[in-house]
Amino acid sequence: MDILRDTHINWLKYRWYFFSISLVLFLVGAVDIYRKGGLRYGIDFSEGTIVYAKFENTPEIESIRQALANSSLGEVIIQRYDQPSLNQVMIRAERQAEQTGDLDTAANQILDTLRERYQENRLVDSSTEIVGPVVGQELRRKARNATLLALAAMLIYIGLRFEFIYGVGATIAVLHDVLLTLGLLSLFGYEISLNVIAAFLTLVGYSVNDTIVIFDRVRENRRFLRRKSLDEIINLAINQNLRRTLLTAGATFLTVLSLYLVGGEVLRSFSFVLVVGIIVGTYSTLAIASPVVSWWRRVREKRTLDRAKTEAPAAPRAS
Amino acid sequence: MKTNMKWKALLIALVMMVFGWSMYPPQEKIPLGLDLRGGIHLIMKVNTVDAVRAVTDETVDALGTLLDDESISFQAIESEEPAQIRVSGLDINQDQAFRALIETNFLSWDPTRPEPGVWELRMRAAELNRVREETVAQAIETIRRRVDALGVAEPVIAPHGDQGDQILVQLPGFDDVARAKEIIRSTAKLELKLVEAGPAASREQLLQGREQPPSGSEILPGASQTGAADQVFYLVEHVPVITGRDLKNARQSIDYETNTPNVSFTLQPEGANRFRRATQANLGRQLAIVLDGQVMSSPVIQSAIYDEGQITGRFTLEEAQDLALVLRSGALPASLEYQEERTVGPSLGADSIRSGVTASLVGLAAVVLFLLVYYRLSGINAVVAMVLNLVMLLGAMAYFGATLTLPGIAGVILTIGMGVDSNVLIFERIKEEMRGGKTPRTAISAGFGKVFWTIFDTHLTSLVAALILFQFGTGPVQGFAVTLSIGLLANVFTSIFVSRFLFDLILGGRRQVEALSI
Numbered sequence: 001m002d003i004l005r006d007t008h009i010n011w012l013k014y015r016w017y018f019f020s021i022s023l024v025l026f027l028v029g030a031v032d033i034y035r036k037g038g039l040r041y042g043i044d045f046s047e048g049t050i051v052y053a054k055f056e057n058t059p060e061i062e063s064i065r066q067a068l069a070n071s072s073l074g075e076v077i078i079q080r081y082d083q084p085s086l087n088q089v090m091i092r093a094e095r096q097a098e099q100t101g102d103l104d105t106a107a108n109q110i111l112d113t114l115r116e117r118y119q120e121n122r123l124v125d126s127s128t129e130i131v132g133p134v135v136g137q138e139l140r141r142k143a144r145n146a147t148l149l150a151l152a153a154m155l156i157y158i159g160l161r162f163e164f165i166y167g168v169g170a171t172i173a174v175l176h177d178v179l180l181t182l183g184l185l186s187l188f189g190y191e192i193s194l195n196v197i198a199a200f201l202t203l204v205g206y207s208v209n210d211t212i213v214i215f216d217r218v219r220e221n222r223r224f225l226r227r228k229s230l231d232e233i234i235n236l237a238i239n240q241n242l243r244r245t246l247l248t249a250g251a252t253f254l255t256v257l258s259l260y261l262v263g264g265e266v267l268r269s270f271s272f273v274l275v276v277g278i279i280v281g282t283y284s285t286l287a288i289a290s291p292v293v294s295w296w297r298r299v300r301e302k303r304t305l306d307r308a309k310t311e312a313p314a315a316p317r318a319s
Numbered sequence: 320m321k322t323n324m325k326w327k328a329l330l331i332a333l334v335m336m337v338f339g340w341s342m343y344p345p346q347e348k349i350p351l352g353l354d355l356r357g358g359i360h361l362i363m364k365v366n367t368v369d370a371v372r373a374v375t376d377e378t379v380d381a382l383g384t385l386l387d388d389e390s391i392s393f394q395a396i397e398s399e400e401p402a403q404i405r406v407s408g409l410d411i412n413q414d415q416a417f418r419a420l421i422e423t424n425f426l427s428w429d430p431t432r433p434e435p436g437v438w439e440l441r442m443r444a445a446e447l448n449r450v451r452e453e454t455v456a457q458a459i460e461t462i463r464r465r466v467d468a469l470g471v472a473e474p475v476i477a478p479h480g481d482q483g484d485q486i487l488v489q490l491p492g493f494d495d496v497a498r499a500k501e502i503i504r505s506t507a508k509l510e511l512k513l514v515e516a517g518p519a520a521s522r523e524q525l526l527q528g529r530e531q532p533p534s535g536s537e538i539l540p541g542a543s544q545t546g547a548a549d550q551v552f553y554l555v556e557h558v559p560v561i562t563g564r565d566l567k568n569a570r571q572s573i574d575y576e577t578n579t580p581n582v583s584f585t586l587q588p589e590g591a592n593r594f595r596r597a598t599q600a601n602l603g604r605q606l607a608i609v610l611d612g613q614v615m616s617s618p619v620i621q622s623a624i625y626d627e628g629q630i631t632g633r634f635t636l637e638e639a640q641d642l643a644l645v646l647r648s649g650a651l652p653a654s655l656e657y658q659e660e661r662t663v664g665p666s667l668g669a670d671s672i673r674s675g676v677t678a679s680l681v682g683l684a685a686v687v688l689f690l691l692v693y694y695r696l697s698g699i700n701a702v703v704a705m706v707l708n709l710v711m712l713l714g715a716m717a718y719f720g721a722t723l724t725l726p727g728i729a730g731v732i733l734t735i736g737m738g739v740d741s742n743v744l745i746f747e748r749i750k751e752e753m754r755g756g757k758t759p760r761t762a763i764s765a766g767f768g769k770v771f772w773t774i775f776d777t778h779l780t781s782l783v784a785a786l787i788l789f790q791f792g793t794g795p796v797q798g799f800a801v802t803l804s805i806g807l808l809a810n811v812f813t814s815i816f817v818s819r820f821l822f823d824l825i826l827g828g829r830r831q832v833e834a835l836s837i
Contacts (some may be wrong), residue, residue: 054667086670103657104500125664128496132658135362138480150787154780161776195726198799200786202733205784209737209777213744216773244747251689251743252736253681259732262681264674266725274733298566 007239012231012294013288018287022176025280039186042193042269043129045143047136048094049106052127053114054199055087059121064089067117073106082265085125103130143197150201151175154208162215169292170211173284177207181276187193199270203277210245211289212280217241218293230297238249249282324827325724327820334812335707338714341623348717350473350491352724352798355672357665359499362658367482369653370454371401371447378425378440385424391417402442404428409436433529434443451484458650459486464648465502466490485658496662498641504655506611507645509563509584511628512539513597514605514617517553525554539607541614542632553614557605560597562650565590567626569646571639574631581638582630585645591626599623616671656770675728682732686739694746696836701742704813708738711809716802726799738780741814745770746837759835763822767815778807 028078033039043050053059062079073093081090093106107128114123151171159167178200190196217237219231225233238245254280260271342348353360373698382404383396394408409417417438421430427446431439432767442450459476466474466488475489493499496828515536519525522538530723532538569584598606598620605617609629615632619785635640686705690698712734716723753759782804789800826835 052664052667054664054670082670082674088667088670096635103660104496107660126665127663127667128661130657130660134364135659146787146790150784153783153787157645157780198729200728201784201788202799202803205781208739208780208784212780213773216776220769233783240751241747244743247693247743247747248736248740251686252733253741254685254689255732255736258682258685259678259729261678263678263729264725266671267675267678267729270726270729274706274729 007028007242009235009239009242011235011238012291015287015291015294018283018291022180022284022287025180026176026183027179029187032183033186036171036186039182040189040191041136041140042191042196043092043131043136044194045136045140045192047131047133048092049104049110050093050129051091051107051110051122051301052081053089053111054125055089055118055121056094057121058084058087059089059118061089063117067113068110073109076110077106103132104128106130113155113287123126139194140285143194147201147204150204154204158212158215162219165293165296166215168296169289170208172292173211173289174204174207175278176288177203177277177284180280181273184276185269185273188272190272190284192285193269195267195270196273199273199277203273203281206274206277207281207284210249213244214238214285214290215293231294234294238286238290245282246287249278253278324820324823327816328824331707331817331820335424335710338711341714342710342717343715345717348711350722351668351672352722352727353489353491353661353668354663354725355668355675355723356491357494357663357668358489359493359496360490360504360659360661360663361488361500362479362660363486363488363504363655364658365455365458365486365802366654366656367454367484368401371442371450373652374450375401375404375442377426382406382425382440385420386417389416389420389825391420402447404440406438406440407436409438411435454652455484455486458655461649461651462486462488462503465645468644469493469499469502470646484607486655490663494662494665496660498637499688500657500660502641502645504651504657505641505645506651506654507563507642507648508611509566509630509646510559510593510609511561512555512557512559512607512609513601514607515554515556517555517605518551518614518617519553520549520551522552525552536665539609539612539614541607541617553605553607553617554614555609555614559609560606561586561590561594563646564649565593566646568727569643571636571643572629574629577631580634580636580645581632582639582643583635584628584630586626586628588626594628595625671725675725679728679732683735686735688795689740690742692736694837696825697746697822700818700825701739701746703720703821704742704818705735705738707817708734708806708809708813711812712802712806715805715809717802719805720803722798727802730799730802730806732812737778738814740777741770741774741810742818744773745814745818749835750837753835753837762835763819763826767819771815778811782807 051129058079065076065078068078068091075094077090077092079090081088082094091110093110107130111123111126111128151174153169154174155167157167158170181200181203185196214234214237217240218234221228221233221237222230225236228236254273256271256274259267260275263271334367350356379396379398384387386393386406388395391413393406394409394411396404396406398404406417414435418430421428421438421440426438427443429443431441435656455478459478463474463476466476469490471490471493473491475487477487479485479487488503490499516525516820518541526532532554535557539553539555541553542550558821559586565586567585567587567590569582571580572583573579574581602620602622605619606618607614608628609615615630630642648821687702690701690705692698694701709731712731716727721727745766748770749759749762752765757765785800785804785807789797789804
């Protein structure tokens with residue numbers, strides 16, 4: 001079986017279309033983040049308390065809201081969690097400024113209230129997440145450092161294995177992927193949690209992976225096809241690998257999509273990043289990474305040409 | 320079969336046996352993480368300043384004694400902040416003697432003289448670090464003893480964070496959060512001190528118009544003996560007769576007079592000697608039993624006591640048991656502060672694992688179906704490689720003692736995805752070579768040869784990302800990084816070596832191969 005036999009698409013010709021698409025997506029995300037007053041951080045990175053409560057029967061959000069309203073908890077967010085059949089509710093409380101002493105005051109208060117108020121529809125099980133202020137800040141810093149470090153390490157590796165500009169192209173492409181995905185994350189209302197950071201680093205790995213496959217083919221082609229221009233060689237590499245790109249992206253996409261659809265609420269935001277990331281990461285190879293390399297080649301050729309022009313008249317005088 | 324092939328077959332069989340043996344049976348060999356199994360995850364900060372304070376106080380005492388011995392006169396030795404001591408009212412003529420004394424006896428302190436007759440001592444940075452590190456290490460040891468006594472299987476108790484003053488505790492399968500936290504955190508500092516006055520209703524009564532308690536003594540709060548709720552105060556000697564360090568054993572027992580639970584303890588020989596002498600000399604006086612700075616009771620010494628004692632209070636049975644437990648495991652060198660707390664209810668964990676496993680199976684089925692439909696017979700080859708990859712991944716995880724977390728499952732799925740990528744890359748290249756007119760045999764050879772470096776580069780960069788992830792990682796993220804790293808390595812073996820071997824195996828018997836089911 002075969003799909004897409006021998007394509008001859010001039011990918012680089014469409015670079016301005018690609019740039020425009022990316023720019024629009026980026027702006028949509030940026031506007032959304034701005035409108036929402038910044039990215040939403042999950043409890044891992046901020047501070048506060050989340051209680052996941054599992055009831056015997058379907059819980060009523062409104063009655064829980066009323067039960068918790070006249071407590072000293074301040075503003076409380078109450079949502080249904082995961083599949084309806086699991087009877088779960090998520091309750092999130094911010095840490096109160098005046099709250100001192102033990103970290104778990106809010107969680108205990110919520111659980112006690114629920115146990116007391118719901119005698120018929122009993123509380124079956126519960127989980128809690130409580131994060132103090134110090135931990136959140138430390139994590140945020142660590143997450144940023146880890147992402148930057150991963151990018152730098154890849155830039156260096158690709159720079160060594162290929163040429164420096166290839167590393168730059170791959171890094172810009174990855175940056176593009178991260179920014180677009182962040183925008184979509186905000187647009188779909190997901191929070192940044194520890195798991196989401198893990199997903200982002202995976203996305204970085206995947207995107208670079210995809211870019212390297214193409215660059216590797218470019219490197220190979222340049223050895224055999226010395227007469228052809230770099231643009232032609234890049235187009236050829238993309239076309240040669242097009243089936244592979246679609247098939248693997250497709251297969252990985254299937255696995256990640258199953259995670260997103262049936263993996264449960266805990267993995268929802270994590271798999272969302274991967275679902276988006278695989279599409280964006282594959283797209284950025286031909287839309288961003290390859291044009292960057294081709295553009296750099298043109299700039300350099302122009303520069304050598306200019307230098308040749310300026311040096312040519314100077315030559316007679318020197319001799 | 321050629322000899323070469325036999326060796327390869329043997330190697331593959333051997334690898335599979337080792338990894339398969341390592342992971343079998345997976346339910347036992349790969350424990351589930353907290354998120355899937357339920358349990359408690361705590362991060363706490365050790366207030367190392369407590370320990371620094373204690374060392375400073377000890378030094379103040381020691382310095383006072385030594386100055387008296389050397390007959391260097393002074394007015395006061397004070398410490399307003401931990402790690403700082405101020406000696407004032409020194410005879411100016413004894414400056415050199417004082418300096419020499421510090422430099423020979425208190426090496427870890429740095430002396431300066433801000434004005435004549437006054438010396439300030441500052442704890443050196445190296446010593447400060449040593450005290451801090453020791454405190455955290457001691458706290459970890461103590462917590463470990465307590466957790467072991469609780470009977471939690473496979474607990475994690477480890478240093479955490481960049482500052483080096485945090486401790487991570489994970490108790491899988493344990494769901495009484497309040498009890499676990501109380502046992503871990505209670506300082507359990509036991510001191511037996513002679514009472515000079517009290518109980519009294521207020522501090523002022525004990526001070527009798529003085530500003531501070533007389534030197535060598537201090538005022539401690541305690542619960543009223545009569546059962547009333549209000550607090551009472553005691554004036555007690557500063558230096559304890561015995562402390563928790565002198566304990567040999569502690570256990571929960573029953574007070575026969577009141578028929579309520581209490582804790583009885585026995586002392587080690589040296590402590591017992593001291594205790595006997597002290598009680599003998601102070602017959603008729605009260606002895607305060609102080610726990611974490613609170614006077615629990617203050618019985619009158621009726622006769623010399625040898626090596627036994629009791630702590631009474633209004634304990635429930637469980638409280639008495641837990642107190643005995645923490646006393647046995649020793650006092651914490653400093654107080655703890657909880658910074659992060661996660662608990663997962665057992666049935667909520669079960670819900671998560673059901674979703675995670677379902678997702679994995681669905682993903683796996685989709686990929687297998689895709690490979691078989693698209694690549695037909697060669698698809699079987701890829702599926703075999705994928706299964707071996709999974710065996711190696713799980714086997715390595717079992718070997719390293721990694722736990723399976725939800726992000727870990729995600730890592731497994733992603734590994735499958737990347738494994739398929741390698742196979743597709745190779746298969747597509749083989750097809751391409753065949754279209755270029757090569758025979759299947761040479762096409763396979765060329766395909767594997769050319770794709771090798773691509774797979775090498777892609778896997779190495781992903782590995783770099785995974786290792787950084789591991790460095791950054793806390794708990795779940797680390798689990799993901801571990802599975803991904805192992806999976807990547809296994810992948811190189813299966814997609815390049817095993818897959819190639821299978822192709823050679825299929826083509827091996829036939830002399831002339833015209834077509835390949837790919």
